[in-house]
Amino acid sequence: xxxxxxxxxxxxxxxxxxxxxxxxxxxxxxxxxxxxxxxxxxxxxxxxxxxxxxxxxxxxxxxxxxxxxxxxxxxxxxxxxxxxxxxxxxxxxxxxxxxxxxxxxxxxxxxxx
Amino acid sequence: xxxxxxxxxxxxxxxxxxxxxxxxxxxxxxxxxxxxxxxxxxxxxxxxxxxxxxxxxxxxxxxxxxxxxxxxxxxxxxxxxxxxxxxxxxxxxxxxxxxxxxxxxxxxxxxxxxxxxxxxxxxxxxxxxxxxxxxxxxxxxxxxxxxxxxxxxxxxxxxxxxxxxxxxxxxxxxxxxxxxxxxxxxxxxxxxxxxxxxxxxxxxxxxxxxxxxxxxxxxxxxxxxxxxxxxxxxxxxxxxxx
Numbered sequence: 001x002x003x004x005x006x007x008x009x010x011x012x013x014x015x016x017x018x019x020x021x022x023x024x025x026x027x028x029x030x031x032x033x034x035x036x037x038x039x040x041x042x043x044x045x046x047x048x049x050x051x052x053x054x055x056x057x058x059x060x061x062x063x064x065x066x067x068x069x070x071x072x073x074x075x076x077x078x079x080x081x082x083x084x085x086x087x088x089x090x091x092x093x094x095x096x097x098x099x100x101x102x103x104x105x106x107x108x109x110x111x112x113x
Numbered sequence: 114x115x116x117x118x119x120x121x122x123x124x125x126x127x128x129x130x131x132x133x134x135x136x137x138x139x140x141x142x143x144x145x146x147x148x149x150x151x152x153x154x155x156x157x158x159x160x161x162x163x164x165x166x167x168x169x170x171x172x173x174x175x176x177x178x179x180x181x182x183x184x185x186x187x188x189x190x191x192x193x194x195x196x197x198x199x200x201x202x203x204x205x206x207x208x209x210x211x212x213x214x215x216x217x218x219x220x221x222x223x224x225x226x227x228x229x230x231x232x233x234x235x236x237x238x239x240x241x242x243x244x245x246x247x248x249x250x251x252x253x254x255x256x257x258x259x260x261x262x263x264x265x266x267x268x269x270x271x272x273x274x275x276x277x278x279x280x281x282x283x284x285x286x287x288x289x290x291x292x293x294x295x296x297x298x299x300x301x302x303x304x305x306x307x308x309x310x311x312x313x314x315x316x317x318x319x320x321x322x323x324x325x326x327x328x329x330x331x332x333x334x335x336x337x338x339x340x341x342x343x344x345x346x347x348x349x350x351x352x353x354x355x
Contacts, residue, residue: 004184005183006324078321082343088334090336
């Protein structure tokens with residue numbers, strides 16, 4: 001349960017940035033291992049690609065792209081917050097980062113299915 | 114004037130130090146009533162041993178802050194209707210500070226960190242010098258002005274998860290004070306302030322969760338002040354290396 005003092009937009013932006021960061025940190029080793037199969041076991045890589053054609057995996061990829069975009073745009077907001085002159089529109093910027101991430105991942109899903 | 118509405122169910126934290134539990138009281142609802150009024154009513158009518166702290170009752174002294182339904186608030190300026198959940202309110206001591214007894218916390222760690230952040234005046238002139246003329250429209254003066262209404266209530270300190278997770282972290286109020294003095298032309302401590310806030314427990318520990326700015330009862334923005342300190346400490350680091 002999220003404690004009452006945390007129920008505001010910028011705390012949600014913080015926790016989503018952390019969760020997406022951890023998610024990507026877990027994903028990247030798997031990603032590089034899979035890429036390495038092109039050199040070590042091309043047959044297994046082809047098998048893996050066939051598996052990724054399933055709807056469940058496509059949807060999971062949508063989640064992955066969403067996390068990636070969210071981490072990137074959320075990170076840009078944080079870098080702007082720390083390095084550029086202060087803007088009072090932090091909640092709007094955080095909401096914008098989530099919205100554009102959803103748009104990008106949605107477009108990815110539409111192309112994938 | 115008492116209304117016809119039912120009594121409120123009020124849970125109040127009782128205990129000294131780390132030990133304690135919530136105790137329930139029934140408090141008559143009134144048309145105009147603050148959280149501090151509720152606490153005072155319990156102390157005057159139910160249990161005179163209830164300990165809490167307040168002074169001015171008008172939002173100036175910063176001594177009556179408590180956790181109300183899990184959120185830090187200045188209780189003298191928080192209307193019961195704002196905080197009431199159904200018919201219930203829980204009132205606890207400020208988070209992130211040691212509890213002395215019941216609702217009274219030990220504020221020493223909070224004020225000690227003001228000193229650690231160099232949140233003290235470093236004079237540029239003596240009493241024999243003429244008073245320095247300050248341009249109110251100056252950019253730095255405007256930035257300093259944004260933080261001077263802090264009443265040291267510790268609401269931001271109680272709201273901050275970084276304080277909860279790191280005992281050394283100076284916290285939003287002390288860092289905002291440091292930023293205010295950094296921008297004050299009458300303060301000669303710019304270098305010592307940057308030294309104080311760039312080390313362990315300094316401004317770079319802030320995760321920009323924004324709870325400090327969200328709950329500041331005076332609508333101040335410690336998160337912006339900390340971002341300013343982050344910029345200045347980083348620029349100072351690069352300037353020193355070149």
